[in-house]
Amino acid sequence: MNAQFKPEKEKKRGRPTNKSARNVRDSLIEAARLCFIEKNYQQVTTREVATRANSTMAMIHYYFGNKEGLFQAMFIETFEPVHKLVQDGLNNPPDSFVDFFKRYYALMAEYPGFVVVILKCLLFENGPLEERFIHERIREKGEPMEKMLKKMQQKGVINPELDPKMLHISMVSLMNMPFLMEPNLEATMGIKPDRDFWERMAIHQCLLLEQGCLKK
Template identity: 35%
Template sequence: MTIKIGRPKQSGTKQEPVRASLIEAAILCFSEYGFDKVSTRKVALAAGVDAAMIRYYFGSKTGLFSAAIQETLAPVLKQLQMDLSPNTPPNPLLLMQTYYRMIATSPMLPKLIQQVLNQPDNPQVFSILTGVIDNLLKRSEKWIDAFEQQHKINPNLNSEWVRLSFISLMIFPVLAPQYLQDQLGVKLKEDWLLDLANHNQTLLEQGLFTSPVIPVSNKNKGKLS
């Protein structure tokens, strides 16, 4: 029997959960053991399905990796694209909420990203991941440009560093080493991450520090009594 590669036509049937389970299992296995050390049989076993389903849905282990990365990050890419619409003002809070919900659903994804970027042993897998990240970064640059065109960026800030600051604020907690996450109380749970999104939004709007207050004694210095 010839197995056809690709997504079945019967969308919404019992076959769809199988595909989703394979993607979830792939992220878990690849992040724990590394892409090259994980067989398709191991992923299928973790998903509780037959290994032939990987070829059926994705064509190969590399195809599974590509689908896992692209489809998991798809909500963030979609939100960035929506924010670039001329009729839709960029929404930092909604973007952070979308990103954090994605992380809460796939908490092992940051570990997988770190692993592939820090140890690019497989050029094909490295290229797949960096291609998706480059797409995100290009959209984020246009996103910041849209803010500048609307005069919503603080003119006292270095415009070249605004994107760096925003991305650092949003992604550092989930990409930080486990030790730092533990020390800082980071939890990759949806409720905690959404609270963080609200905190970040307030920080963006109001700043971190209050304006310096000059003590009364200093105000009166130099004045004649």
């Protein structure tokens, strides 16, 4: 008796959907982040990103349009948790900087080179981010930190004689300079930048910020 022939169902073609689509997009974002951290914007190609993500350039075009769109999407998704951290501090002004620094270092320690990417966008002309994008995504999102510091002054946590703008600059310096030094910490200072290091660094920065370093 002949077995009944059942034709194989034709596989659906076209746009990826649901979970597979999210996985493809996330893989491209992750690959782009690593590529842009390792190289300058001009040196990275969509082919390189696609290969690293085990995907295709067609998928980059589908999700992001082009390399600039991919970079901007990567930048937004990487920077957004930092913005949320500052926004949380604005909504509930802390009584100490310890938790703020610990959370910030925990976030950025995942991609320590991303601080360099941010600086390149801000400092160099003809970069991958337009002036409007920089204003909306970086400068405007930096304003909540200054507002957070003002609220901490109103709560009596911060010395009222300090200028919030100047304090903002000091905080940004303390927050980001260790990441600029991170590639050479082990070679030059014998420090391994692991999770324990960033935990201790957060506490140290808070003590330095809150108490100063001169003996009274």
